[in-house]
Amino acid sequence: MFEGLKKKFSDLVGSIVNKEETKAEEEKKIEQKVEEIKEQPRPEPIITHKAEEAKKHVEEKAKPPEIITEKPKLSVISKIKSVVIGKVTVKESDVDELLEKFKLSLVEADVNYEVAERLVDDMKGKMVGQTVSSSELAHYINGIVSASLYDILNKGSGTDMVxxxxxxxxxxxxxxxxxxxxxNGAGKTTTIAKITKMMIDNGMTCVMSASDTFRAAAIEQTVHHAEKLNVKVIKGNYGSDPASIAFDAISYAKAHGADVVLIDSAGRQDTNKSLMEEMRKMVRVTSPDMKVFIGESVTGSAILNQVREFNDAIKLDGIILTKLDVDAKGGNTISILSSSPVPILYFGMGEKYTDLMPYKPDFIIKNIVPAS
Ligand SMILES: Nc1nc2c(ncn2[C@@H]2O[C@H](COP(=O)(O)OP(=O)(O)OP(=O)(O)O)[C@@H](O)[C@H]2O)c(=O)[nH]1
Ligand SMILES: [Mg+2]
Structure with missing residues (x-):
């Protein structure tokens, strides 16, 4: 996952390091040239006797004290030393152009422009003026990239559903x-099965509500998961009221002392007024402890509008972002994570029941920032 972004970050680190190495090599070459020129025997000037005397006189007067004649030598040595031992002070002019290019390459990888700008500005602020040993430069820049990503991705600790x-x-x-x-198709039913497994593994009993009575085969899909996970499923007929099925599932859970009720629903777009109204009704009838939005990471920034609309309609408690395992670029995910008005709770990382992981910025960073 995230191969696209990983490559962009690794290219950036490579280009900063190369730039510094090239600079260091150039400086080294210049210093070598200076040394060569200094060591070359100078041709004796052809001068007349009088002129020679005058020159001697001028030379005697102008003879610099010992220490001054030594100075250029020392400074050449210390310059060479600094190139060889290698300390680099990152200047704004060194990174400006690279970071500007980098910002555009993030946008190419689907990072939203405003997010790319925030990230790059943060990196620049952390980098410029710092003195780093050049052998540590790649490591240092990776550290900056990680810290800047962390700053835009860390939204406080997410809610632990368990x-x-x-x-x-x-x-x-x-x-x-x-x-x-x-x-539609974001992964709601699959995620319900994953959360059910997580609840079971934590010692709780679950009931599923097959409340997608709209899409063909949706009820069978929920029943299939319930059977595999060995939990009770409450279902009705296609076309029946999803809220009343959820109500029955809650009544069943109360009567049998079940701990968790997981309510499925039909996929809907925020632009479909009647389906949004149906969703409000489900909320009124069931009074859920949590209303969770399931969205595909690859949808991109459009997901943020969906989240805002759903949030306005029913006040969401969290988002589960699915299909990160097939998100090759990664930019969309970064945009969603950094700009979501609702906390991200978990990531869906595949089709298996165990492919669910709590949201942690470190996990994303590890998958983007090259190891140094
Ligand atoms: N690779 C991958 N596939 C996933 C993930 N989550 C769900 N899927 C797949 O995405 C497809 C749709 O998943 P569903 O759970 O049916 O999605 P849904 O939101 O319930 O779909 P509708 O009920 O039709 O609106 C299925 O083929 C799932 O196996 C994930 O995290 N990674
Ligand atoms: Mg479904």
Whole structure:
């Protein structure tokens, strides 16, 4: 995943390091040239006797003290030393052009322009004026990239669904109810199965509500997962009211002391007024503890508009971003993560039940920043 961004970051580090190496090599060459010229025997000037005397006189007067004649030598040595030992002070002019190019290459990798700008400005602020040993330069720049990414991706610690469900279980306040909503094919039903597995692994009993009564084979898909995970599923007929199926699932869970109810729903676009109204009704009828938006990472910045619309309609509690495993570029994910008005809870990383991971910026950074 994220091969696109990884390559961009690695190219940037490479170009800064190469630039510094080229600079150092050029300086070294210049110093060598200076030494060569100094060591070349100088042709004796042809001068007349009088002129020779006058020259001697001028030379005697102008003879610099010992220390001054030594100075150029020392400074050449220390310059060469600095090139060989290699300390680099990063100047704005050194990185300006590279970072500008880098910003555009991030945009090419689908990072939203405003996010790319924020990231690059942050990197520049951290880099310029710092003195670094040139052998450590790649490592140092990777550190800066990681720190800047962390700053834009860290949105505080995400909600731990398992903790919340366990706490409701221990307070005997009835089942923990989660409603999953989002656009068509984003991975809602698959994610419900993954969350169910996670809840089971943490000692909780679950009930699934097959509340997508709209799409062909949607009920069978939920039933299939419920059977594989060995949990109860409540279902109705196609075309029936999804809210009433969810209500039945909650009643079943209450009657049987189940800990978590996971409510599926049909895929919908925020532009479909009647489906958005149906979703509001599901919320009114079920009073979920969490309303979770499921979105595909590859959708890009468009997802942010969807999230805003769904959030306005029912006040979301979190987002699960799916299909990161097939997100080759990575830019979309960065844009969504850094600009989402709603916290990101988990990532979907594949089709297996265990392919779910809590959102941590470090995980993203590790997948983008080249190891140095
Ligand atoms: N690679 C990958 N595929 C996923 C992931 N999550 C879901 N899928 C696949 O995406 C496809 C759609 O998943 P569903 O769970 O049916 O999506 P949905 O949102 O319920 O779809 P609708 O009910 O039609 O709106 C399926 O083929 C899933 O196996 C993921 O994290 N990675
Ligand atoms: Mg579905």
């Amino acid at each position: 903790k919340l469900a366990l706490s409701k279980k221990s307070s005997n306040q009835g089942p923990f109810k989660i409603l999953f909503i989002g656009p």
